[in-house]
Structures are given as structure tokens and as C-alpha cells.
Amino acid sequence: MNWLFEPARMQFCEATLDGPIAHPADTWTNIGPVIAGIVILLHAKRPLAKLLGGAALWTGIASGYFHASNTILGETLDLSGMFMFILAIAALQQQRARPDHPGSSMLMGLVVVGTLILTVLSSISTAFASPMFAAIVVVVVIRGLYDQKLTPWAYAMVVTFLVAWGFWWLDFLHIVCNPNNHILTLHGMWHLLNGLVFWLAYRHYELTMRDPPAVEVAGSAPENSAPENVAP
Helix, strand or coil: CHHHHCECCCCCCCCCCCCCCCCHHHHHCCHHHHHHHHHHHHHCCCHHHHHHHHHHHHHHHHHHHHHHHCEHHHHHHHHHHHHHHHHHHHHHHHHHHCCCCCCHHHHHHHHHHHHHHHHHHHHHCHHHHHHHHHHHHHHHHHHHHHHCCCCHHHHHHHHHHHHHHHHHHHHHCCCCCCCCCCCCCHHHHHHHHHHHHHHHHHHHHHHHCCCCCCCCCCCCCCCCCCCCCCCC
């Protein structure tokens, strides 16, 4: 298992330093997803919304470890957070469309299993990661348009994500790059903006979710019905 601690295959603009933190700028900026995750977990009531908060928190922790350690293990854990986030969004869409099918527990299980499968595939080759993530994003966007449940929070989420992803590519391709900048990089901006994306996603789905229909108990009277008259 020593290969897990070899240098990461994906290298961004920031130059690697000796010591416990290989990429300081790309490490501290993961405070964005961490804060978003904590705030969502404190506010969320639905299990899947809590899962979204957990995905945000895990993404920040895993990405922070990735950039601090610059190892394949960190890289793999970072990808797992990314997949958990987008799969949690897909699960929220399904629950919003059909609140009682297949149920929160089943959807959470599917998110976890899907995250593990996609992470394993990405650990074999990072070439799988971006195409798989992009494909799921496209499906989520199409589902959102089909459901016609778009709010200003959703538009803000998409715009923020696209801007952040643009920063990711500019940094990864070294188009805008200063390797000796260890304070704030474009990849670091990707981290900070992703924290905002998590929060916007949570707000959007909280506003558009509906509760499953209440199950009536046989023989019980409707809640707002008037009491029957009792003969003297």
C-alpha cells in the first residue's frame, strides 16, 4: 500500500514545499467547504440535507489533507468528497420529485455506494474523474430543468460553480499561474467558492422540497373536522 503515499498524480500551479504542508495556499482555503458543511449540519433537518452538509465537510477535510500531503491517498479522498456532493444533489432531486420513493435511507445508501464505486474507478486513473463528474453534473442540470423547480438560489449556485470551475482549469493548465504564490491561488479560489456552492445548493433544495403525504390512520377523523353532536 506504499503507492498510496507516493506524490499525487494531479499537480496544480502552486509549487510543492518541503515540510508538513506541501501546498499552503491550496490547503487553508478548504476552510470554505468546512464552514459550509458545519453550518448546513447545524441547520438541516432532513437526512439527505444532513448528508449534503456531511459531503461539504468531508470535501473540505479530504481536500485539505490532499493539498497538505500531496499524496495519491489524499487525491483519492478528495475525489470521494466531490462525488459524494454531486450524488447527494441527485438524491435530493429524486426525493423532491417522489418524497416516499425509494426513501431517505435507500437514497443515502445509494449515495455512499455510488461514491465508493466512482472513487475506486478514479483511483485507478484520474482520467476517469473529470468526465464522470461532468456527466453527473449534466444529468443533475437536465433533471433540474425538467422538474422546473429552479429558484434564484439555483441560478446563483450554477453561476458560482461555473466561475469556480473556470478558476480550477486556469490553475490546472497553468494559464494563470505563479508557482511561488503560497497565499491565495486560483485553485484556492475554487475551494472558497465551492463552500458557497454547498450553501446555495442547500438553500435551494430546502425551499423546493415537499414533505411526503401524511398516512391516515384507519377510523381516525380528519384533524380539522368538527366534533359530532352528542344527543342529550
